[in-house]
Amino acid sequence: MENQKTDNLLNLAVDATPQEREKSLELDVGYEPESRLWDVIVKYSGDVAALEADGITVVPLLNEYAVVTVPQDRLDAFISQPFIEYVEKPKRLSFAVNQARAVSCITQVQISPWNLSGQGVLVGIVDSGIDYRHPDFINEDGTTRIVRLWDQSVSGNPPQGYALGAEFGPQEINQALEAPTRQEGYQIVPSRDASGHGTAVAGIAAGNGRDSDGVYQGVAPDSPILAVKLGNPKKDSFPRTTELIQGWITRFARLSPWACRWR
Numbered sequence: 001m002e003n004q005k006t007d008n009l010l011n012l013a014v015d016a017t018p019q020e021r022e023k024s025l026e027l028d029v030g031y032e033p034e035s036r037l038w039d040v041i042v043k044y045s046g047d048v049a050a051l052e053a054d055g056i057t058v059v060p061l062l063n064e065y066a067v068v069t070v071p072q073d074r075l076d077a078f079i080s081q082p083f084i085e086y087v088e089k090p091k092r093l094s095f096a097v098n099q100a101r102a103v104s105c106i107t108q109v110q111i112s113p114w115n116l117s118g119q120g121v122l123v124g125i126v127d128s129g130i131d132y133r134h135p136d137f138i139n140e141d142g143t144t145r146i147v148r149l150w151d152q153s154v155s156g157n158p159p160q161g162y163a164l165g166a167e168f169g170p171q172e173i174n175q176a177l178e179a180p181t182r183q184e185g186y187q188i189v190p191s192r193d194a195s196g197h198g199t200a201v202a203g204i205a206a207g208n209g210r211d212s213d214g215v216y217q218g219v220a221p222d223s224p225i226l227a228v229k230l231g232n233p234k235k236d237s238f239p240r241t242t243e244l245i246q247g248w249i250t251r252f253a254r255l256s257p258w259a260c261r262w263r
Contacts, residue, residue, distance in 0.1 A: 005079055010040065010089035014075065030090040036072045041065065043086040050083050106219050118220020122147070123206040127198030129153075129191060129229030132173050133182070134199060136207035136218070137225060144173040145208070147224045151191035152231030165231055166191075191229060202227065 013027040021028040030039045044051060048060045056078065057069040070078050079087050101107050109116045129151065130137065137145050149168045150159055156166025168189045179185035186192070193199045202218075206225050209217035 005084060005086055007086075007088045009091075010087060013089055014072065026092065029092045031072075037069050038072055038075055039067060039069050039090055040075075041088040041090060042068045042084060044083050045085055046083045050081075053078075101217070101219070110217070110221075118206060118223030121220055121223045122226060123202075123220050123223045124226040124228075125198060125202045125205065126228040126230065127201050128195045129193035129198045130202050130225070130227040131193050131196070131199045132189065132191065132227075133177065133185070134203075134207075135210040136203055136216075138177065138210065139208075140210075142177065144170050144177060145206075145223075145225050146170065146173055146227055149173065149189070149191055149227045149229075151229040153229055154190050165229075193229070198227070198229065 009026060013021060013031065016024070016027050018033065021031065021033075031037070032039075042051065042065065044064050044066060046064075048058060048064075048066060051058045051066060051068060055071055055074065059067040061067065068078075078084065108114075130146065130149065132144060132146055132149060139145055147170055148159075150165055151168070152165035154166050158165050159167045168191065172189055176185035176189040179188060202225060203216070205218050206220045206223045207216065207218035208221040209215060
């Protein structure tokens with residue numbers, strides 16, 4: 001099929017053999033081989049009712065766009081109608097963490113001759129917490145990469161000079177990791193990231209990629225990590241700036257230079 005009103009991928013997909021479609025990661029997206037139906041994105045003009053016909057299903061969107069399901073043997077005739085402006089084949093959605101690292105120019109400095117990995121650099125995260133059990137925050141020997149975890153939302157021993165939450169060091173976190181069960185581990189270090197946001201941020205900044213065989217490494221995969229889980233002073237509320245500015249990362253890094261060399 002050659003038509004200037006269709007995108008190139010749709011032209012290629014319609015002309016491809018079933019074997020070619022099956023082998024491709026893109027050509028078969030939007031096509032149902034058993035029913036020989038195509039799902040396509042259509043830009044049209046006029047009344048959406050003009051798109052409808054026997055065997056054609058239309059889901060109208062805004063601004064004269066629609067998702068249309070049409071039999072392959074009627075696709076040419078459908079596209080040739082004057083009120084059809086453009087037809088596009090759907091594309092597969094996927095996670096793009098590795099691509100994001102490349103376009104941010106991180107990949108280039110992680111390879112030779114720079115080989116920068118965050119070693120000797122302390123990464124601090126002040127957010128919703130961190131899943132300290134996640135493989136990306138654990139060294140190959142099973143020990144934690146987290147040098148300090150301050151959870152402002154639980155009671156316990158806060159950092160020196162503060163009156164909020166509980167502070168956990170690597171020894172306690174390692175004990176929690178070695179506990180026979182996850183529940184026993186949480187009794188030692190009762191800190192969780194309920195929303196997952198802080199864990200995701202920490203993964204982008206410093207994940208070592210162990211959970212994905214190195215595919216989804218962060219910016220500084222060899223760096224030690226400081227993590228602060230902000231407290232919620234009131235039920236069903238967000239933390240306030242008073243909790244945020246207590247995040248002691250800068251003070252800890254300045255007073256504890258050994259942390260920058262900790263592995």
